[in-house]
Amino acid sequence: MYYNGIYHLFYQHNPYGAVFGKTIVWGHSISYDLINWIHLNNALYPTNEFDANSCWSGSVTILPGQKPVILYTGVDVKNQQVQNMAMPKNLSDPFLRDWKKYSHNPIMMRPNGVNKDDFRDPTTAWQGEDGKWRVLVGSLKSDRGLAVLYKSNDFKKWSMYDRPFYSEANTGIWECPDFYPLSTNSREGVETSGLRNISLDLRYDYGKFYASKTFFESAKNRRILWGWINESDSSADDIKKGWSGIQSIPREVYLAKDGRQLVQLPVEEIKRLHGEHTGFQDKKLKGKSLFEIPVVTASQADVEISFKLPNLIDSEMMDAHAVDPQLLCSKKSAAVSSKVGPFGLLIFATKDLTEHTAVFFRIFRDDNRYVVLMCSDQSRSSLRKGVDKTTYGAFVDRDPRHEAISLRSLIDHSVIESFGGEGRVCITSRVYPTLAIEREAHVYAFNNGSLDVVVSSLNAYSMNKASFLSNIGSQV
DSSP, X not given: OEETTEEEEEEEEOTTOSSOOSOOEEEEEEESSSSSEEEOOOSBOOOSGGGTTEEEEEEEEEETTTEEEEEEEEEOTTSOEEEEEEEESOTTSTTOOOEEEOTTOOOBOOOTTOOTTSEEOOOOOEEOTTSOEEEEEEEEETTEEEEEEEEESSSSSOEEXXXXXXXXXXXXXXXXXXXXXXXXXXXXXXXXXXXXXXXXXXXXXXXXXXXXXXXXXXXXXXXXXXXXXXXXXXXXXXXXXTOOOEEOOOEEEEEOTTSSSEEEEEOGGGGGGEEEEEEEEEEEEOTTEEEEOOOTTTTXXXXXXXXXXXXXXTOEEOOTTOOOHHHHHHHSOTTSOOSSOOEEEEEEEOTTOSSOEEEEEEEEEEXXXXXXXXXXXXXXXXXXXXXXXXXXXXEEOOOTTTSOEEEEEEEETTEEEEEETTTTEEEEEEOOOSSSOGGGOEEEEEEOSSSOEEXXXXXXEEEOOOOEEOOOOSOX
């Protein structure tokens, strides 16, 4: 949340180990710029019958009068998942370090027919035109994922609607639901109380990006999205290194001008970490060629490249049955050449390309239109055995006849967050190079198609490290 000039990040944390455990608490960090962070004491931890076995995920709602309230899932003494509430002990503390739990918890119980461990992760609440507060909780009943809807007049006593807000068969439990409005006529964010029309079919990320949450930032009038990037190796590996899972770079979220999909881009503050710069325009990238992008810290960089395609007539035909972009990317890897593509970036690459992760585009013809496919090919990302090397893919809603095809990749040691088509498609990859590390890591622009493409613009920056200060305790 953003509160009185400070960003607060609450997160699920096991204080006793590197992987998920029996006792989960709410970690708490604060920032003034979304980039550099200070770790505080844990905000919530098990203390009562209603959360004796863990304090699981939830959300913060800022009530009228600038009063933040946490809604969270407690795992109670019977290992049931229930919904609880907590408030700051001292609103005059600028860091809101100490929280007190509501004396009448739990405030929401699971619906009939829902298992005790299938009811969690309340959303930020919103207030309707009727003055009532509403909140969604993720759930599962039989084989149907549910968003269960509750309402309240006073934010203390909650009642459940007879029907779920939304449900879908064969989807599993809906974890960490999120629900918020977007402006249809500007890039500006909308505070949750502005909810009106509803759409439920927008996808954030096609890669390793999970359990995401947004918040509205009033100072810059924008909606910010966080996501969890989990590991691609084993639990034994995590225990050995002593930690697992990281947060994504925060993203600004808004609706594309045509209203057809979300757009996500890294928050502008990330530019504060920019170091040495390389840039140029209108460079021809011949077929079957590549060139190195001179980035001082190629293992920690921000690279944005745009491509123009002079010749599309010879693009390969789209198979009428090729409706799964991830499967298509697996079959049409970076090593599979066509006339128009693949072209893009080779990241975490060794000089001999023994290791590399390819993030690229490929163009298809489909009747009277062209289809842009974006892929993140991890098949050669690491020499390590036993790690997930899934190839991800998505179709990008751009017309290559009239628009340059852009790719921006944020690179950070084991993470690649890629934004295609000016943020219309996002793919997050988690890779573990063994050779392409530190100064042995390189970034290349490549074209494995037989026809030339033009790099219309390229801007690459080395990235400096953010700062993370240790716990400043529970006293001012």
